Amino acid sequence: MEKISPLWKVEDSDSQADTLRSLIDQADATVIGVGAGMPAADGFSYVGPRFEDNFADFIEKYHFYDMLQAFLAKFEDWSEYWAFESRFVLLNGIDQPEGKLYHHFQQFLENNHYEYTILNTNGDNTLEKAHFDKDRVFNYQGQFSRMQCSKFCTPVTYRDDDLIRKMVRDQRNMRVPEDLIPRCPNCGAPLEVNKRTDQGMVEDAEWHREEKNYHDFLDKWNGKKVLNLEIGVGHTTPWIIREPFWKMTKANPDAMYVMVNQKDYLIPDYLDGQKVRLNGDIAQVIGQL
Numbered sequence: 001m002e003k004i005s006p007l008w009k010v011e012d013s014d015s016q017a018d019t020l021r022s023l024i025d026q027a028d029a030t031v032i033g034v035g036a037g038m039p040a041a042d043g044f045s046y047v048g049p050r051f052e053d054n055f056a057d058f059i060e061k062y063h064f065y066d067m068l069q070a071f072l073a074k075f076e077d078w079s080e081y082w083a084f085e086s087r088f089v090l091l092n093g094i095d096q097p098e099g100k101l102y103h104h105f106q107q108f109l110e111n112n113h114y115e116y117t118i119l120n121t122n123g124d125n126t127l128e129k130a131h132f133d134k135d136r137v138f139n140y141q142g143q144f145s146r147m148q149c150s151k152f153c154t155p156v157t158y159r160d161d162d163l164i165r166k167m168v169r170d171q172r173n174m175r176v177p178e179d180l181i182p183r184c185p186n187c188g189a190p191l192e193v194n195k196r197t198d199q200g201m202v203e204d205a206e207w208h209r210e211e212k213n214y215h216d217f218l219d220k221w222n223g224k225k226v227l228n229l230e231i232g233v234g235h236t237t238p239w240i241i242r243e244p245f246w247k248m249t250k251a252n253p254d255a256m257y258v259m260v261n262q263k264d265y266l267i268p269d270y271l272d273g274q275k276v277r278l279n280g281d282i283a284q285v286i287g288q289l
């Protein structure tokens, strides 16, 4: 085992959950970054039957290899866009049940009265369904259950679950009726799913409230014994969780960085003494906390 800052005791246990539990317990506060690997570990997979059973027609037409690629695809027009997205939103953002792993994690954090905040890059409903405290969550990448103006004309998002259900129910041949396509109340442009793309994202008042809460938390614990914990973060958007977590850890000699991921992503040498890699199955590392 590599040399670790004397401030932290890293348990040399066979169980990575034991190691992680001990680190969270030693920390004054834990900053948790949650990426796509966490819902996948909880059974909410973007490949396999969950994808194939719900989108066979779209897969046949576009040869999508997973639900994320499909979610971000360019469709023929708004009618086809909403035929796909209404099903996607209902599946992942509205009707997706509470996950066992998320439930366990929420109970673990709350029952032990830990100080924590969550930076979440998943647009699904996993944290909401598991009753995570909204004041502790920053949904950086938007929410599938919400809609934004496709022209980004106003910093407002909209939620209409009944309309989503109606679009799922009334679509035929991968098209929703024109009159069901949601429109921006301000400029009349079609609404789209609230998400970040190259064009940007509508960041509404709730987004800014969450951003402030998150940064207030970081400020409050700045310089203290902080655990920067990333779980299931992939390689597509390292500038949201991974790189800021590295930077925060480096800037605070009393901080520790933990990567929970089965993939051996590089962790820079400048974090020597302040990094722990837990490469076990996320379902076990988090599920056995």
Ligand SMILES: [Zn+2]
Residues within 6 Å of the ligand: 149, 150, 151, 152, 153, 154, 184, 185, 186, 187, 188, 189
């Ligand atoms: Zn608009």
